[in-house]
Amino acid sequence: MLSIIGGTYRVFSNGETLDASLRGRMKRGEAKRVLVGDEVLLHAHENGSVTIEEVAERRTVLRRRMPGKSRGVRSIAANLDQVIVVGAADRPRWDTHLIDRFLVVAETNHLPAVVVVNKADLVDDAASLGEPYGAAGYDVIVTSVPHGVGVEPLRRKLANRVSLFTGSTGVGKSALLNMLQPGLRLRTAEVSRRSGAGRHTTTTTEMHSLKDGGFVVDTPGLRDVGLWGVLPQELAAAFPEFASQIPHCRFDNCRHVAEPNCAVAAAADSGEISRARLDSYRKLLEEAVQAAKHWE
Ligand SMILES: Nc1nc2c(ncn2[C@@H]2O[C@H](COP(=O)(O)OP(=O)(O)OP(=O)(O)O)[C@@H](O)[C@H]2O)c(=O)[nH]1
Ligand SMILES: [Mg+2]
Ligand SMILES: [Zn+2]
Structure with a gap:
């Protein structure tokens, strides 16, 4: 699936770009919504039109x-x-x-x-x-x-x-x-x-x-990238350079904010990891914590 603009589904098939429409049963929402990047099963009709019959299992x-x-x-x-x-x-x-x-x-x-x-x-x-x-x-x-x-x-x-x-x-x-x-x-x-x-x-x-x-x-440029959906406890794992430090934090549940003997903070102090990245993490953590409150 290359693009979805209005009701036109542009697909790439055998090295060619062609326009297709959704088969009725897919339109009624019985099947999952089609996304850009989806692999789809096409049916070519005698009148020359092409319909999307099925969406394949997604890898990501x-x-x-x-x-x-x-x-x-x-x-x-x-x-x-x-x-x-x-x-x-x-x-x-x-x-x-x-x-x-x-x-x-x-x-x-x-x-x-x-x-x-x-x-x-x-x-x-x-x-x-x-x-x-x-x-x-x-x-x-x-x-x-x-x-x-x-x-x-x-x-x-x-x-x-x-x-x-x-x-x-x-x-x-x-x-x-x-x-x-x-x-x-x-x-x-x-x-x-x-x-x-x-x-x-x-x-x-x-x-x-x-x-x-x-x-x-x-894609269109984004002005607002919300993190809603990221759990506070998941956030540190999204900063790969923290991984080797985290086992050395004094507390197992260290959030790397103001805890004593935080190895991530120490690594930022020594310049081993970027201070700006740690600041980003802390800002995003605050945001994730606020968002999580609203779900409860
Ligand atoms: N000086 C300079 N200008 C650039 C460079 N790359 C892009 N531009 C210019 O930056 C402007 C914006 O480029 P776009 O490709 O439209 O930006 P975009 O990220 O696709 O923007 P959206 O589609 O709105 O998300 C254009 O005027 C480009 O010519 C670069 O390497 N150097
Ligand atoms: Mg652009
Ligand atoms: Zn820590």
Whole structure:
């Protein structure tokens, strides 16, 4: 399933893109909702129309909280192999905490994540922005679309996999995909031309096939990444660099906030793990605790 726009289901079949509709029984909601990335069973009718008969079992599902106050959890895409979290070195300004939020969403969905530092041409030292993530164990790729930087590492990372691009609006997700495969001709727009909140250049979640094999999913930039659904006690596990420290905390139930002899805090003090990442964790923990209160 490549995209779902209105009632049109665009699918990829035998190297071709074609439009299908849902079979009646699926429309009535007896079967599960179809997601981008789903593998579906198609039926070609004599009149040339194609219907979706069935959705195959999913290997993975990326879910996240609905923006705003609503409590719904939304499924974004199925069968992903990895999430590419894109941030801009500038315009919009690099926001570590926001990157951490995207990474937590990937981690809690059990999907590997890659950090891309785009717009490297706009700052002196883009690589330093990615350092805490490299130290945490993530693959980091520094890119610049106008200078063609990072094309090969990104291409290698995407080949033969299903990857979803996420990150704030205007960081260059669509521009990066166009750089890799100009034939995609995805719409991009200058950040300065965007006015007010809620302006996104990419407005739907769409999957595209790559010439080298694999698929990429371009998504609308997110302004609000809620963590609703992440339990406070699950959060530390979403920060992979904490794992080797946690067994050394004095208390088994240490939350790494203000407990005495916390090994995670000590590692941040000594510079072994990033202070900004620990601060992010603490901010997100507070949020997860508040959200959990509302469910009770
Ligand atoms: N200087 C510079 N500009 C870039 C780079 N990558 C993208 N841009 C520009 O940044 C602007 C936003 O790029 P888009 O690709 O539309 O951003 P997006 O992340 O897809 O945004 P949404 O679709 O709204 O989520 C465009 O004007 C791009 O030309 C880069 O590496 N360097
Ligand atoms: Mg876009
Ligand atoms: Zn601790």
